[in-house]
Amino acid sequence: MKKxxxxxxxxxxxxxxxVVESLQNHPWFNLVALGASSRSAxxxxxxxxxxxxxxxxxxxxxxxKMKVLDINKIDPEDYGVAFSALPxxxxxxxxxxxxxxxxxFSTASAYRYxxxxxxxxxxxxxxxxxxxxxxQENRGWEGFICPGPNCTTVGLVTSLKPxxxxxxxxxxxMVSSQxxxxxxxxxxxxxxxxxxxVEMNVLPYIEGEEEKVVEETQKILGKYQKNNINPLNIKIxxxxxxxxxxxxxxxxxxxxxxxxxxxxxxKKIMNNYISEPQKLQLPSAPEKPIILFExxxxxxxxxxxxxxxxxTLVGRLRKDPVFKNGLSYVVTSDNLDKGAGxxxxxxxxxxKKKRYF
Numbered sequence: 288m289k290k291x292x293x294x295x296x297x298x299x300x301x302x303x304x305x306v307v308e309s310l311q312n313h314p315w316f317n318l319v320a321l322g323a324s325s326r327s328a329x330x331x332x333x334x335x336x337x338x339x340x341x342x343x344x345x346x347x348x349x350x351x352k353m354k355v356l357d358i359n360k361i362d363p364e365d366y367g368v369a370f371s372a373l374p375x376x377x378x379x380x381x382x383x384x385x386x387x388x389x390x391x392f393s394t395a396s397a398y399r400y401x402x403x404x405x406x407x408x409x410x411x412x413x414x415x416x417x418x419x420x421x422x423q424e425n426r427g428w429e430g431f432i433c434p435g436p437n438c439t440t441v442g443l444v445t446s447l448k449p450x451x452x453x454x455x456x457x458x459x460x461m462v463s464s465q466x467x468x469x470x471x472x473x474x475x476x477x478x479x480x481x482x483x484x485v486e487m488n489v490l491p492y493i494e495g496e497e498e499k500v501v502e503e504t505q506k507i508l509g510k511y512q513k514n515n516i517n518p519l520n521i522k523i524x525x526x527x528x529x530x531x532x533x534x535x536x537x538x539x540x541x542x543x544x545x546x547x548x549x550x551x552x553x554k555k556i557m558n559n560y561i562s563e564p565q566k567l568q569l570p571s572a573p574e575k576p577i578i579l580f581e582x583x584x585x586x587x588x589x590x591x592x593x594x595x596x597x598x599t600l601v602g603r604l605r606k607d608p609v610f611k612n613g614l615s616y617v618v619t620s621d622n623l624d625k626g627a628g629x630x631x632x633x634x635x636x637x638x639k640k641k642r643y644f
Contacts, residue, residue, distance in 0.1 A: 290317040291367035291639075296358050296381065298332065299323045301341045301471045302394045303372035305628030307350065308342055310370070313632070314570050315639060320366065321355050324377075328357035341468075341475055363388040363430075368644070370631055371395060382432055389430040390644045392631040398432045399503065405516065406436045406507050408630070409637040410576040410599075411448045413563040414511045416638055421514045433638065435630040438469050439496060439527060440503040442620025443538055445576060445599040449560040450553065450614070451508060451519075455545030458522035458610075461500070462539045465493065466532040466588060469622045475533070490529040497525040535588035536622045543610035550606055553614065554579060557601060569636040571629060573598040586619040596624020597633065 293310065297303040298321040310318045327335040333351040345351075358377075363369065363385040371382050371393040378395035385391050398404045403422040405415035419431040436444070443461055450456065467474035470493075473481040484490065505518040530537075557579050564572030578594055579601050580586060586600035594600060600619045607613030620626060638644060 288315060290315060292317050292319045292365075293368045293370060294320040294322055294361070294366045296322040296369055296371040296385070297373035297377075298355065299327050299335045299339075300372055301468060301475055302623070302627045304336065304341050305623040306370045306372050306394070306631065307346055307628070308344060309571070309624070309628040309632040311344070311346060311350075315636060316368065316632070318350065320361070321353050322358040322361055323355050325357050325359070327355045328360075330355050339472055339476065341472075368392065368635060370628075370635070372628065386426075386430045386432045387428050390635070390638070391430060391432045392635045393432060393434040394627045394631055395434060396437065396499065397434075399434045399436070400506075402515070404432055404434065406503055407433050407634045407637075408436060408441060408444065408507060409564045409569070409633055410562040411444050412507050412511075413637065415507075415516055416641065416643065417511060418514065418516060419638075419643060430644070433631075433634055435627070435634060436503050436507060437496070437499045438620075438622035438626025439463050439465060439536055439538070440500050440507065441626045441630060442536060442599050442618045443500065443540065444504055444507045445620070446540065446601050446616070446618045447504075447508065447542075448562075449556050449577070450542070450544065453556050454548050454553070454612070456521055457543045457545050457612075459540065459542035460524040461541070462526045462528070464489075464528055464530045464532070464537040465496075466530065466534050466536055466622060468534045469536060469626075470529065485529050485531050487531060493527045493529055496527040500525045500527065532588045534621065534623060535591045535619050536626070537586075537588055538618045538620075539615070540618060541607055541609070541613070541615045544612040544614065546612065548612055548614065550604070550614075554604060557604070564633060564637060567637070567640050569633060569640060571597060571633045571636055577601055579604065586617065588619055591619045591621060596621040596629050599625070
């Protein structure tokens with residue numbers, strides 16, 4: 288398979304660096320360009336990210352030596368695909384310009400809530416990809432925009448998918464303990480006042496986060512019918528908090544199923560869950576989308592990395608006495624590898640394999 292030349296927009300920020308890292312030595316995509324604001328344009332990538340480096344693995348020397356391009360002065364037709372980690376206000380303008388010509392896979396929220404745009408997680412809602420054809424028709428674009436979800440939403444909906452498919456869900460509540468990297472650079476920089484405010488502490492509110500999780504969960508778990516995504520109509524309550532953990536979000540989930548459930552059957556279904564990325568053997572896909580633990584001390588953010596960044600970990604799955612058909616569990620999800628760069632790379636793999644581009 289001939290590799291497609293790709294560009295990363297917003298490559299200098301925390302999410303952008305994660306996209307760059309996710310594309311290293313990729314078998315299908317060839318990273319040939321990096322784009323950012325005029326402030327970084329003309330610098331080498333190494334110079335542009337100096338003082339704000341957030342890689343787990345340092346990129347290859349040829350990537351560090353790439354000259355950063357001005358996102359406003361790039362011809363999209365020079366590339367096969369764009370991966371965007373731009374701030375949402377910038378993404379609203381720039382991503383649309385690129386999507387007129389080429390596919391754009393984005394970590395930003397700028398287009399997530401528009402009717403002809405999927406919030407794609409190939410493990411969860413692969414059928415929603417079909418809406419991009421309607422998007423191209425509606426907008427007269429040769430390309431399209433395909434964003435991933437908020438990093439808090441991704442672990443929740445992945446864990447809910449096998450439950451909703453087999454038992455239905457009447458209502459749910461989730462309480463998050465979100466890592467600092469979910470706040471981007473301000474959460475990761477050691478000199479950040481925001482980071483200092485979380486040290487040895489828990490912030491009980493993250494502005495705008497709870498509303499995003501509710502709306503995205505309803506959209507992602509909704510049904511695709513007749514060129515429309517019909518949101519799931521269930522009651523959802525969310526409380527989002529920030530904790531002093533560098534990476535990986537932990538969430539406590541409480542839900543009521545429509546059908547009566549047996550805990551051993553729920554565990555079996557979750558253990559056996561396989562989705563499209565596994566069936567298609569996509570390069571970034573984990574062997575299983577969900578790993579279920581019986582050990583009450585698992586999962587933990589600190590130990591999540593042992594199992595891979597794309598996998599969702601679930602533990603403490605048990606009956607919940609508050610609801611008639613109640614279940615509760617704890618889930619961890621890597622907010623960067625699954626919830627940002629790695630997630631949109633997996634989406635691009637899925638749509639390429641399905642011949643959307």
